Amino acid sequence: MAQESGMGAGFGGLMRYKEEYDSKFKFGPGAVIAGIVIAIAFVTVLRFIYA
Structure with missing residues (x-):
């Protein structure tokens, strides 16, 4: 059997960031x-100059 990793489910990369970055x-x-x-x-x- 596989061992549990002990890590929670988390967000799975689905966290919302600001969708439009203003630069x-x-x-x-x-x-x-x-x-x-x-x-x-x-x-x-x-x-061409330094060749």
Whole structure:
């Protein structure tokens, strides 16, 4: 037979948190994609300069 673990039933991960998190920084999807493209271009330029 299996032993009891001694842990209670708990909430099973169903606790309610604030559903909408308000952040000071709000970026749209276009700004995130532009930032990624700029970072990739920057790293590529640095690889050509220091290669």
